[in-house]
Amino acid sequence: MKLKLYIFLLLLSTAVFSQQKQVETSIDTTKNKIGAEFKLTLKTVVSSKSKVVFPQLKNIGALEVIESYPIDTLKKNDQYELIKKYGLTQFDSGKYTIPSIKILIDKAPFLTDSLAVEVTNVKLDTLQQKMYEIKDITVVDNGLGDWWKYVLGILIILGIGAFVYWYIKKRQQKKIEEEVYKTPIEKATSLLNSLEKKELWQKGEIKEYYSELTDIARNYIEEAIQIPAMESTTSELIQGLKTASTKKKMSLSTETVENLERVLRQADLVKFAKSKPLEFEITEDRNKIQKAILTLDNAIPTEIPVEEEDLLLNEAQKQKQIQLQLKRKRNKRIITATATVVFLVTATTTYFIVTKGFNFVKDNVIGHPTKELLESDWVKSEYGNPGVLVETPKVLKRIDLTKTLPKEGLALVKEMQTFGYGSLIDNFSIMVSTLKYKQETQIDLAKSLEVTLKTIEAQGARNMIVKQEDFQTNEGITGIKGYGTFSNIDKNSKSSTKMYYEILLFTQDGGLQQIAIFHQEGDTYGNEIAERILNSVELKKASN
Template sequence: MTNRKQYIFLFLLIATLGFAQQPVQTSVDSTKIKIGSQFNLTLKVKGTKETRVAFPESKNFGKLEVLESYPIDTIKKDASYEFIKKYGLTQFDSGRYVVPRIPVLIGNKQFLSDSAVIVVNNVVVDTLKQKMYDIKPIVEVKDSSSDFWWYLLAIVLLGGLGFLGYWLYKKYKNRPKEEEIIYASPIEKATSLLQSLEKKSLLEHGDVKSYYSEMTDITRTYIEETVHIPAMESTTEELLVSMKQATMKKKMGIRQETMETFEKILKNADLVKFAKSKPMDFEITEDRKNIEKIIFTIDKALPKEIEEDEVDSDYERQQEELKRKKIKKRNTIVGIASGCIALLVIGFVFLNGTSLFGSSTKELYDQDWITSEYGNPGVIIATPNVLLRKDADKELPKGTMALLKEMQMFEYGGYFDDYYITVSTSKFKQPMKDSETAPMLDKALEGGLKTLELRGAQDIIIKTEDFNTGNGLSGRKAYGTMNMLDPIKRKSEKVYYEYIAFGQEGGLQQILLAHKEGDEFGSKITSRILESVELRKAAQ
């Protein structure tokens, strides 16, 4: 009998220790609720700082609906850590329901939580105290055919704007043009522009920088048109070298003293423009006289093999070509402006706020989706449109690609479109240990967010948590908001993003999803995509 009591006591002790060592602690804040009321399910896991815990994300636990999945709370107690995950659950039918045992991934092992019983009671309505109301009258449905007249009005307005744009174009084209100065030769142009420079009174207003800039530009333009060297694009040193070479090649016979004076003027101009130097008045006057002498010296030294009338004819042809280019550019600007007006009208009348250059998030969400596999190890994912392959070599630094055996990238949309998707997969040249996988995921997320900063992201708010798929593979997720500077609109757009990284032995899989903050259908697309994610395991 004594032995029997000892066995019973030992059995109870083992059972007690078993319960005490349960890895996942389960609790509910209420076992009885009314229909539609929320109760909270809490799961707790104890571990260390290095412990990786992944709680499931689902819309339903058994027959109970998940109203809200709260972020994981981490509480430090002495040397240990406590990971707490809360779910808000409900049920809209009365009855007795069981919260099933929920799988939780701790490290590389899966553990189950305890089940719980919830009673859902009907809401009792006292018809004696509750005031009754009459049935609402029938509401007439608006006739959708009336939209036809709005479309017709839009077409008429668009046609009217197009006609107005054409009329303005014809009127502008036929207007008498302002008289343009046609110079007989480059030397006449240079001397005339130097005289005009003096009339601007830049020195009287203390604008020495503009004075020297225009003076040297006139000289460089003259040299470019006569000596035929790229004077406007060259630095001072490059211009002087080119001038010396051209002088020897064309046997122009310009003296060394002239070249030294020209070098001194160009360097004075550089000091004024870049070092904020201010020469004395007599130095400025001397530079102005010398620059005119240099231009006349170059003109006299030019080779005379070509007849003067031929030179003048070539110069006139160049001037006429410049005029034609200006007219063509002006006509192009008028045409583009008319087209922009038409696009704006279409955007405001027809699209009612959707993207002009792509589908709105509502259209993307409602259209037929495509499920495809991308990369190696493969990522199976459902998206509104097929993702397009990108050249990974152009996207990443060479140092990064040197560590990889293979990398593939796929993309839909852009950072400033209504929705943006990127999927990338990588295989490393050397396999990684399980202990290295978790730090690698955090570094992958950190590197991805730095890439966003390089592309213009600012004020990035980052929250991180674990993420797991239906086939048992876990990863890390970073999510939050960031400001993206739109180069077209010249304003900052607030964007919500979710960035997920999965690590396997020898492989890395990443998904980036982004849409404008507050976009209802953008959020729905993100949830639908993440629910569809499946991963191929990396080949060993």
């Protein structure tokens, strides 16, 4: 909070706020019924050359302006008396303060006096009207009952179940499951048939087609002949194949090796040089790969025993398949466990929402800032001089404003102390201030309250509703209490929050004591905190 502005205005309001009385303020009545009109009259006497501007207002404090009357002008010698009237009303009973209004006379601001008014309820004539006993509360049957709550709970649970099923199914569809074949040639033949069924090149996906086609051939060579075909370039693969065929005594024709190399290089051009073969060329390349794989499989010596052939299988491929299966099982367990936890949490939350309401879940599961404050370990301490003894959920921190206030204001002050917790943008805040003057000063509590409210408005408060009443501590010390609501505007997000405030003001031996509490309107925990704080207030006499 802009405490600097607050203290400065407070000093001006109590000590140096006096100014030459240029505007007379009066009202036709200080006590009226709900909805009745108060006529606020402003008078000023100026020269014929002066320019006076009366503000056009929709509200004056908590009172609504129902009519702004035309300005009456009376000529007195070489001067003019200007009379401006406002018709005010209020539709809620209570004591209110009509705050000062700024009038511009030759562009210089002048403030009117603040006035206290009271709005009372309309009295009923109980002698002429027949009275009846108060009837019991009747529950209106709207035909819905509570069944909709259970239907809502069931729909939420079914929705969660459907989402979990869809999520698991989608995850399973995205995984490419690798089949385990008995022999490499069986796997290659099956993958070639599957590739043709996809019709990739017919759809224009030529690059993807050649990529899968050559991967099938490389996988077969790697598994059947045990050379690193997947990581090798085309030249390295062909050279490795020739070397392996010599060692294994494989009878490979030059045509078979050349056809395989031609297709691999064609695939390289498609993948890296954006080459686009014709349809008959694609068909020929596919047939060449299939023929090369069959030729290689037939060229592998058959005299190798089955047991030895099994030992020659790519151990890395086996391990890869084992790890893949383990990963699938682990993922399935994680998904199942997560889905179960989500289901249980959602079902439990839904049950409490249906049976106890959303606020119960929000406050006890999600958490509520003021609820945590209310349930914290409270501290009772004395602040300032004249001392204010008060119980709060958190210890108030001292705020030093002596270096930021104007020197002319500080010259009047003997001692000033301010303590606070939170700010207007928080869920809850409290401020305790005490002030002592060097010379005996008559303090107007109503005027001090008015300036405090103007300070709050300067910090972004809008649409402020003000009520005022007398307040007495448990020790019998009397002061005033201002309370009401306002809209707090966030300058960054432009959002609005409805706030409730309570301000206590006391004066003792020329000293001023103030307690200000702010929290969001409708916050039951904030109300309980404020009530507990106000009930704990004890005031000390000023010490020399």
